[in-house]
Amino acid sequence: MPRNHPDNSAELFALPEKRPSPRHIYSVSEVTHDIKGILENTFREIWVEGEISNFKPSSSGHYFFSLKDENALLNAVIFSRNIQEIKFKPEDGIKVVCCGNIGVYPPHGGYRLIVEKIAPQGLGNLQLALEQLKKKLEKEGLFSPAHKRLIPYLPQRIGIVTSLQGAALHDILKVLERRFSDVEVIIYPVKVQGDGAKEEIAEAINNLNQFSKQEAPSAGIDVLIVGRGGGSIEDLWAFNEEVVARAIYNSKIPVISAVGHEKDWTIADLTADLRAATPSVAAELAVPEKNDLLGKIEKLLDNMSLAIDHILEDKEEDLAKSIDNLRLLNPLVRLKVYQERISGFVSQIITRARHLLELKQAALQEAVSRLGALSPLNILGRGYSITFKLPEGVVLKDARLLKAGDELKTRLGKGEIFSKVTEVK
Amino acid sequence: MAEIKFEEVLKKLEKIVEDLEKGDLPLDEALKKYQDGIELSRLCAQRLDNAKKKIEVLAKTKLGEFELKPLDETKYS
Numbered sequence: 001m002p003r004n005h006p007d008n009s010a011e012l013f014a015l016p017e018k019r020p021s022p023r024h025i026y027s028v029s030e031v032t033h034d035i036k037g038i039l040e041n042t043f044r045e046i047w048v049e050g051e052i053s054n055f056k057p058s059s060s061g062h063y064f065f066s067l068k069d070e071n072a073l074l075n076a077v078i079f080s081r082n083i084q085e086i087k088f089k090p091e092d093g094i095k096v097v098c099c100g101n102i103g104v105y106p107p108h109g110g111y112r113l114i115v116e117k118i119a120p121q122g123l124g125n126l127q128l129a130l131e132q133l134k135k136k137l138e139k140e141g142l143f144s145p146a147h148k149r150l151i152p153y154l155p156q157r158i159g160i161v162t163s164l165q166g167a168a169l170h171d172i173l174k175v176l177e178r179r180f181s182d183v184e185v186i187i188y189p190v191k192v193q194g195d196g197a198k199e200e201i202a203e204a205i206n207n208l209n210q211f212s213k214q215e216a217p218s219a220g221i222d223v224l225i226v227g228r229g230g231g232s233i234e235d236l237w238a239f240n241e242e243v244v245a246r247a248i249y250n251s252k253i254p255v256i257s258a259v260g261h262e263k264d265w266t267i268a269d270l271t272a273d274l275r276a277a278t279p280s281v282a283a284e285l286a287v288p289e290k291n292d293l294l295g296k297i298e299k300l301l302d303n304m305s306l307a308i309d310h311i312l313e314d315k316e317e318d319l320a321k322s323i324d325n326l327r328l329l330n331p332l333v334r335l336k337v338y339q340e341r342i343s344g345f346v347s348q349i350i351t352r353a354r355h356l357l358e359l360k361q362a363a364l365q366e367a368v369s370r371l372g373a374l375s376p377l378n379i380l381g382r383g384y385s386i387t388f389k390l391p392e393g394v395v396l397k398d399a400r401l402l403k404a405g406d407e408l409k410t411r412l413g414k415g416e417i418f419s420k421v422t423e424v425k
Numbered sequence: 426m427a428e429i430k431f432e433e434v435l436k437k438l439e440k441i442v443e444d445l446e447k448g449d450l451p452l453d454e455a456l457k458k459y460q461d462g463i464e465l466s467r468l469c470a471q472r473l474d475n476a477k478k479k480i481e482v483l484a485k486t487k488l489g490e491f492e493l494k495p496l497d498e499t500k501y502s
Contacts, residue, residue, distance in 0.1 A: 152430070152432065153430075153431060153432030153435070154431035154432060154472070156476065159483075164482070173480065180476070181478055182476040182477055182478040183476060183478070184476075184477060184478070184479045184480075184481075185479065185480045185481070185496075186481050186482075186483050186493070187480070187481070187482045187483065187496060188482075188483050188484075189482060189484070207483070207485055207491070208483065210491075211483060211491050214491070290473060293435075293469075293473060294470075294473060296435075297435070297438070297466050297469045297470060297473075300438050300439060300442050300462075300466065301462075301463075301466050303442045303446065304438075304441065304442045304445055304459060304462045304463075304466075307442065307445035307446045307448065308445055308455060308456075308459045310448055311445065311448055311450065311452065311455045312452075314448065315452050
């Protein structure tokens with residue numbers, strides 16, 4: 001393959017072996033189509049370094065330029081959709097690294113590098129490496145959300161991996177003091193930049209895990225903060241290193257990354273269980289406010305007391321109701337009710353009986369007085385008399401029953417007369 | 426207390442309050458929950474009060490042993 005010698009034209013032209021026959025005649029389109037296929041399939045996602053020349057933004061917003069080195073020149077384009085991702089200003093003379101595909105444009109019969117990513121060289125190399133490492137680690141699952149562990153709500157012991165001299169430690173301790181002053185902190189001092197930094201950081205994470213395991217369960221470490229204060233991208237580079245990412249990934253203790261660089265995520269950030277933009281934020285994420293917690297618990301207690309009071313009141317009400325119901329069902333109470341009803345009946349009966357008696361008495365009196373009016377004795381008072389024949393004492397109503405010499409008794413209104421019959425007519 | 430996770434205790438306490446606030450529990454169950462709640466809140470408070478402030482620096486000695494020293498505050502910042 002001529003990829004390493006693109007300027008070796010003899011080899012390039014020798015390439016297409018499967019020409020059907022020497023007599024075959026291509027149309028321009030046909031041959032261009034084949035060339036397009038070969039070039040575009042071969043040069044995909046390639047990285048090319050070179051110097052920018054003929055840089056010219058087009059009116060439609062694309063960047064047209066060439067990449068060149070001592071011996072060759074490659075036309076290139078950055079389409080407008082990729083332009084806003086460029087973090088520097090491309091211009092002639094700058095050495096850059098570009099990533100993209102070769103594209104053939106049949107109407108012009110030319111080919112270009114269609115640039116997807118571009119970075120200045122030097123830093124560009126770092127970024128290139130970073131992109132490549134990112135891809136590799138992502139494939140391995142180091143950034144997988146499934147692997148992320150929950151940060152404990154209230155850690156008892158916090159491990160910090162950072163420099164003793166940096167602002168990061170100062171910031172973290174200050175925030176911890178403010179939010180939850182009496183938390184235990186174990187600092188594992190490391191270099192955070194320069195030679196050996198990445199190894200020290202990785203080792204510190206490993207050692208803190210080992211130490212925590214040794215001290216567990218009574219004094220294990222609940223969460224790690226790994227980071228440093230802000231700095232240039234080169235200063236932060238240790239946090240883009242594979243060995244650090246792997247140490248974070250393998251940590252049994254949940255890790256909060258705290259690299260002081262708000263915009264860009266380092267590989268440590270991507271791998272950590274939680275990413276904080278700054279060390280202060282990391283400390284805030286690591287511990288809750290003690291006063292908030294105390295207030296929360298107090299509130300819960302209040303609510304609980306209120307709730308139980310309610311329940312007790314409700315139950316008391318229920319009980320009172322039940323007691324009332326029970327009272328109505330008590331046989332003694334029912335007996336009393338019946339007794340009351342019975343005595344009601346009795347007094348009614350007495351009243352009625354008395355009334356009846358009175359009526360009868362009145363009737364009796366009436367009868368007596370009427371009887372008095374009918375008594376023969378009363379008639380005698382008016383001058384009539386009754387005569388009885390003696391000795392029988394029968395009342396005489398017919399004179400023919402008498403004969404002379406019979407003895408008679410006559411009752412008058414007052415007194416009686418005894419007499420003898422002298423003559424009967 | 427070291428082994429009881431604070432957030433778990435807090436969650437249990439929240440659940441108890443929620444259950445009690447619903448108010449449809451039998452009395453003995455409600456009272457049991459209340460008692461549990463008091464106990465849990467005591468544990469929470471204890472955990473908060475028992476926390477110790479300690480800032481130490483860990484290092485591994487040449488012999489491979491861990492060594493904890495208090496942070497010398499003059500040495501940093």
